[in-house]
Amino acid sequence: MVVLRPTARLAAKLRLRLAESHFRSTTRLGDWYATDLSLGRQRLVICVSELSRLAVVLPAAPYATVPERLPPALARVLHLIGVEPAAIEREMATMGTIAIAKTSNRSVIGTVNEFVQYLRHLHGNRPISADPFLLSAELGEFVCLPLKDTYPKEAALRLLSG
Numbered sequence: 001m002v003v004l005r006p007t008a009r010l011a012a013k014l015r016l017r018l019a020e021s022h023f024r025s026t027t028r029l030g031d032w033y034a035t036d037l038s039l040g041r042q043r044l045v046i047c048v049s050e051l052s053r054l055a056v057v058l059p060a061a062p063y064a065t066v067p068e069r070l071p072p073a074l075a076r077v078l079h080l081i082g083v084e085p086a087a088i089e090r091e092m093a094t095m096g097t098i099a100i101a102k103t104s105n106r107s108v109i110g111t112v113n114e115f116v117q118y119l120r121h122l123h124g125n126r127p128i129s130a131d132p133f134l135l136s137a138e139l140g141e142f143v144c145l146p147l148k149d150t151y152p153k154e155a156a157l158r159l160l161s162g
Contacts, residue, residue, distance in 0.1 A: 001097040002027050004067050005104065007035040007112075010045065013063045014100075021101030027094045028159045029054065032070065033108045036060055037116050039123040044132055046119075046139075047074075048112045050105055052155035053147055054081075055115055055139035057132035071095040077136045078160070081153045087160040107146050115139055 002025045011018050013036060025031045030051035037044045043060035047070055056073050058066060071092055078088045103109055119135065140153035147155050 001025060001099060002071075002095040003031040003099045003101055004047070004070065005031055005033045005101055006066075007033075007103060007109070010034055010036045010063075010066075011100075013060075014066060015064065016100055018100065018102040021099065021104075023099050023101065025050075025094075027091055029074075029091065029156060031105075031108075032056075033103055033105070033112050034066065034070075035112050035116065036063075037119065039119060042130060044119075044135075046112060046115055048108060048115065049152075049156065050108050052159055053108075053111050053144045053152040054156040055136055055142075055152065057119075057135040057139070059132055067098045067100065070098075073133070073136075076133060077140070078156070080133070080137055081140055081156065083157060083160050091160060111144055111146065114144075115142065118142060 003023050029049040032047045034045055034047040037046055045058045045060050045066050047056045056077050058069055058073050075088050075092055141151055
């Protein structure tokens with residue numbers, strides 16, 4: 001089981017009522033936090049792993065299907081960063097059930113907000129890829145202070161190995 005924790009603004013767009021939850025993800029990458037973001041005309045959702053801070057960027061539309069679209073998008077990002085196929089299959093198998101709950105970790109929300117600001121800065125200063133998959137890959141190389149001397153990509157590789 002994986003727990004998706006959207007911000008209140010995203011939950012409203014998903015037409016979900018959020019409840020407190022003491023459930024924890026059984027996945028190696030932990031719970032996922034999500035928010036929406038606009039880059040010009042492009043509407044996106046950015047999801048961030050609590051344990052690795054790996055980001056997955058998805059097209060926002062249709063909002064209602066964001067939870068179901070997260071696992072296949074994550075599989076694609078994991079393949080890109082070099083995770084072994086067997087490890088990807090294990091992570092996808094544990095993501096078979098998706099629970100939705102309120103956010104509970106302010107540090108992860110801070111990382112999500114950093115990613116949003118970074119993408120907005122990029123968009124304002126140079127043309128950026130319209131492909132959310134490539135934006136996800138770029139965020140895998142982003143310095144995240146909570147990770148202490150590693151990048152989200154490296155943290156995900158470590159968590160999923162073995």
